[in-house]
Amino acid sequence: MADKRLKIVNANTNFFGRVASRIRDVLVPTKLGVNSFLISLKRASFVKAYKNLNRAKEGYSQERREVAEKRYKDAYSEYLEAIDKYIMDSIYTKVSTNSATKVEKKALADYYKITTYKNDQYDEYRFKKQLFLLSLDYELQNERLKKVDSRYEEVYMEKQTSVYRNLLKNYSIRLVDNTSNNNVSKNDVYMAIFKTLNEYVKNILPLEIKYSKTNRYKTVIAQYDTYKSYVGKLDEKENLEKQMLLLSMSRTLFTHSLPLGVVENCYQKLIKDTRILLKRNKNTPEKLNKAFRMIKLIVEEFNNKILEGKIYWEDKEEKKQVQAFWNAYKLAKTEDEKDILLCLEELRNIKKELNYKLANKDVIKIYKNKLQSLGVKIISGYSTKYSDKKFTRYINKEMSNIA
Known part of the structure; x- marks a missing residue:
């Protein structure tokens, strides 16, 4: 019986296979060149x-x-369309033939990721796609030419800054939208804000500083130098420090895109995240102390840069409580006194949260233990020491429903 096995033949060994391969080898570089x-x-x-x-x-x-406005819009639209066409015609082909660079491979993956926003968050998709296309062309120029034309670089910087402002404005609107009570979606927006700020400070701010014709960025240069020190893989505490730094810089960089109320919410999110860090390190004294110092730093900056200058308060009683805490905190003579006031204020804020006892059981215990370690006892009556009176009275009033 004849051996009837399937024979695998390399398509390039026959005439038509060689011709097709030759045509592809000629056309692909040509298409790349035309698109470029x-x-x-x-x-x-x-x-x-x-x-x-x-x-x-x-x-x-x-x-x-x-x-001039119409011509600019048309030119900008055609420029982005050309980059978009380059991705679909050229980068896709290079990736499929395994001849793409790392930048191009990442670009294609990011391109498809951005399209996932199109149906649910069209404005976010629109702004992110613009940022992506502009960044891709800029990166490819850097890769090929090693240096980007300064005339284009300045325009690129200004356009990117404008789009970043619009994107952050979009996040701000979504964050204060009361129609959505989904904590998961709100948390995603918080993370998106921090990620966007990080991208801007990393990629665009250096160009803003380079081409600035005023002293507008003078106040953030020192902060930017600190930002650059956060390199490599960061732990939770370092990530929180970096996010706090980005929020502080945003007051100069994005005053209108991130209104005061949104920044206030972001600081509150940082405080809640740091409480989680406290819980995770409750059995490691050294790490617990670092987490406590971290929350102390955030609360100080939050009150100093945001709450102290806040004009409109919906809750007048809350305003009095916050001002009383901050005034006492600034007048405190020792760090121990500040720590006591901080613990009390944190316990007061935790009490306002829904299901606070269940959700913050470990944090409440940490703050109580901290108070006791500082010589403050949760008791009825008053201390014989005058220096303790103001604390014991306040503790009895504020903690009667927490203990």
């Missing part, structure tokens, strides 16, 4: 339109400004 050339043309048109628009804003008629 098209992007260069559209990029130049975008830069020119951007410059013309800025000149038109300075003293031309309303009609001239409107014409």
Whole structure:
């Protein structure tokens, strides 16, 4: 009987296979070259339109400004479309033929990830896609040329900053939207805000500082230097420190995109996250002390930079309580006194939360133990020592329902 086994043949060994391979080898680089050339043309048109628009804003008629605005929007749209086409025609082909660089492979993965936002959060998708396309072209220029044209780089920086502002504004609106009570979705927005701030400070702020014609960034340069020290894999405490630093910088960088109320919510989120850190380290004294110092630092900055200057308060009684705490804290003569006041204020704030005893059982215990270690006892009556009176009285009033 004849041997009827399937024979595997390399397609490139026959005539048609070799021809198809040759055509692909010729056309793929050609397509890459054509797309790259098209992007260069559209990029130049975008830069020119951007410059013309800025000149038109300075003293031309309303009609001239409107014409310049339309040309700029068209040029920007065509520039992004050219980059988008490059991804689908060129990068996709290079990835599928295993000839893509690391930047290109990551770009394609990120591109598909961004499209997942399109149905549920279209505005977020729109802004993220713009940031992605602009960043990709910038990275590829750096990869090929080792240096980006300064004329384009300045325009790139200004456009990226504008889109980042719009994205953060979108997150701010979603965060204060009372129609959504989903804690998971709110937490996602918090994380998105911190991630966006981190991306901006890492990639765009250095360019802002480089091209700034004013002293606007003078106040954040020292903070930026501190930010650069957070390198490598960070632990939970270091991540919280970094997030607090980003929030502090945002008051200068994104005053309008992240309103005071949103930043206030972000600080409260940091405090809650640090309480989780307290719980996780409850059996490790050294780490517990570090976590306590961390929450102390956040509370100090929160009150100093946000609450002290807050004008509108919905709850007038809450305003009195916060001001009383902060005034006493600033007048405290020792760190122990500050620690006592901090524990009391934290216990007061925890008490306001839903199911506070169940959710914060370990944290409440940590703060009580801290108070006792500082010589403050939760008892009825008053201490014979005058220095303890103000604490024992306050403790009895505030902790009667917590103990």
